[in-house]
Amino acid sequence: MQSLEISAGAGATRLADAFAAIERLSETAVDDLRRMVAVDTSFPPGAGYDAFADVMEQLVAPLALDCERVIVPEELWRAPGARGRRTNLLARRSSGRPVLGLNFHVDTVPAAPGWTGDPLQLARDGDRLTGLGAADMKGSIAAALLALRAAQATGLPLAYDPMLLLCTDEEAGLYPGVRYLAEQGRLEGHVLNFNGSAMPRIWAGCFGLFTLTVRVHGKAAHAGEQRGAGANAIEAALPILSALSALKPLVAQRTSALPPPPQAAGPLTASLDISAIHGGQCGGQIPSEVEILLCRRYGPEEDFAAARREIETVIAQAAGALDVDVILSGHLAPTSDPSGPHWPRWQTALSAGFGYAPEEFARWGASGCSDFGWVQQATGMQEVLLTGLGKPDSRIHAPGESTTLADIVALAKSVLAYLSAEFRPELSPEAMTPKKDLA
Template identity: 40%
Template sequence: MVAVDTAAPPGQGYGEFATLLQDMFAPLGFGLRSLTVPEDAFPGTPAGGPRINLIASRRSGRPICTLHFQMDTPPAGPGWTRPPLTLTRQGHLLYGLGTRRMKGAIAAVWAALRAADAVGLGLRFDPVLAFTTDGGQGANAHAGLRYLAEQGALEGHLVSLGGLAAPRLWTGSPASLDLEIRIPAAAGAAEAALPVLSRLTALQGRLGQGVDGPRLSITAVSAEQSGEASSPFCSLALHRRLGAGETAASIRAELDAVLQEALPPGHAATLREMAAIPAVADPHRGPNAGRWQQALRWGFGFGPEDFREYAGAEPSALGFVQQAGVSEILQAGLQRPGQPAQGPDECTSIDDVEALARSLLAYLADVPELPAF
């Protein structure tokens, strides 16, 4: 899996990776179908190749558990001391692009399902595997998962395997908006933007820049011209994390007030929403959360007193999943606390891959109680 380059951008390796997944999971009795995101489905920067998402299912009439994996990685970038597209073992560590974020988790699920089949272990859930293409920019950054959610392709409850290898219970994430302000700049881009930037900076100060709660970021400032016959304009790109009780309408009103204060009456500045990610609320409060916690204890050796709740500080594309009606979303993965999700010399450990496989096997197994490990 590591040898298949699924970096996005450019996003050109999805077809080859889909073929590899077919070869891995079809022998386990899974039927695979592809759902390609239409090029015009969402605004933003398109991928370099078709966004091929896969759904693998093996149905027997039991309740559905959807296991989710993001197929993309970022480009390797500088700083690697090992070949990023070669799986390299050093002691108990496995190095390679995607090992920690998702390719290691795919290997853990494959191992768990293969072990269950080998010993004839029945499953309490019918597993559905959702492999999505979510790399990119703007709304396209979450195109695969959002498209599957909107198409109703995600069923039952969902286990997201891009999370932590730690005794943590994810309690949700905030909503966010990406917006663009366009200001006519006939007298010069800097002169046009300066009063608006001044008031946006003041708004940033009032909101604060805390780990959680509302936050405003100015992500780009540029001077542009929309056409040969059009006047130049200044473009301000904004990212707004929503706090408790805030809505898209209240954020637009807040920014409209900024423009009214900064610009003369009758100004022609415009405010446009570019992308929005819904909040995730209480994903851990569902009928399967207790068993999931028990399975993680069995797989990783965590104690019952070790578990802590935590809320994500940044928006999550899983908001689209909950918005589509899948309310219970559980998380685990191979990222240890304090580790970056990805980066130079990305690695995971054999111990953690095995522990995640044990956890998944315990969770899916049709047994009334989990034995002591």
């Protein structure tokens, strides 16, 4: 499959050389991924972004990309559990060609209990590479760097100027970095988002998500004192938890028209989860506060304000006279239909890298979320290309998250094919546009 795709066009030999260079240089991607995994960028709290930007500036320096750090103002992202500077890194080549944004979120979820090794130390077992963020999505960054390294080594001419967008707070938070870049007018051209799968997929869009931090206040006291000296916040929260549990199946009845993944047993549905509870300190003290984290996923057909109001109403009714705070602590807007004129070229490039046949591709959405709903709202940009390293066995967000070197190599080939000036130019909308209109 790959040889057939590459052989089309006068630049076949040079692109084939670049593909061979990806194979030859593949171990550099493992080294890059090892360095990236070693930097803790988990959110919450999101305190490792500056350190990650330091590493990335070192990795892109040999590729002659110009780097710029863009900081999201704290007043935009401040929320419970968040701390550390929100440092986004832009790394780009500026030769006057159309721009392709390569978008990555650099944060991971916190390591869940159950890891058998250090999640911040990349482990290798043959082709399998295991570490926190290996698949979502530091492995994708390694693949893009490998593609650019091979292009540089072979002198492959590019149709697009790559602009790496290494962004903060996609996994959670109020104000993802790419949203800030979009609102500041820093996005150019079209964008390839790596928050997806290594599968023959045509993206149909995705759900939105918001998190609410619920704080129930009590009164601390010695647990051995007479009744009434304190107010147990954890016990006071039980009616709220019961009411939220009752709401959960009602929310799950709401279905979306988004086409579900091929492996799904039914339509995509909304969800409400009680994701975390924190409270109390020791057995001898009545707890004065309990904090509950709620996660609500909502389809494009739902209204965010109505979904939030529904939860807050249930909490208020269950709380009665209790002292309760409800704080919006994270929000990603739904991504609507992201189709557009560049998708046929990207689909063909995926086939060149992974060997997919055209009939294997299917169009589907996800109840997972993306920060590109904000980009669509801020810029009017409808089209968003999607790729990544997620597969059913990747264990994303779970102990033992992993990818494979073979998939990193295949993704690097797909990215390189898409960037190449000699790969299927008839599928490039820019190639079909008079040059005077590209300025």
